[in-house]
Amino acid sequence: xxxxxxxxxxxxxxxxxxxxxxxxxxxxxxxxxxxxxxxxxxxxxxxxxxxxxxxxxxxxxxxxxxxxxxxxxxxxxxxxxxxxxxxxxxxxxxxxxxxxxxxxxxxxxxxxxxxxxxxxx
Numbered sequence: 259x260x261x262x263x264x265x266x267x268x269x270x271x272x273x274x275x276x277x278x279x280x281x282x283x284x285x286x287x288x289x290x291x292x293x294x295x296x297x298x299x300x301x302x303x304x305x306x307x308x309x310x311x312x313x314x315x316x317x318x319x320x321x322x323x324x325x326x327x328x329x330x331x332x333x334x335x336x337x338x339x340x341x342x343x344x345x346x347x348x349x350x351x352x353x354x355x356x357x358x359x360x361x362x363x364x365x366x367x368x369x370x371x372x373x374x375x376x377x378x379x
Contacts, residue, residue: 268319272341275309275316279348282309303359310352317345 282305289297321342329335 266323268316268323272316272320272345275312275345275348278312279309279352282306299363303356303363306352306356306359310349310356313345313349313352317342317349320345 285297285305286302320338324338324342327335329339
């Protein structure tokens, strides 16, 4: 049996996070421009929240799985530590996007900007 068949599930989850994030970003940026009737703000906000949680969970799980070994120039070890760091960077970027979009969503919800005209007789 090959060693390559025993890949830990956390590596597959981080790969899934990458593909998921690309699909979410395509929906967030291309859909409002080209297919505006298929774009919904609440759905987009939910996708951002889910993506942020996925990156946080994946980065924590990979960091726990990997631990803190001393690499001593080992390329695989260094690339896994870089994947952990980039996972947390992506989590921070999505956390910022979620914060900005959530604040924007909550400010615009339930507020009417039009006022009723005053009728004087």
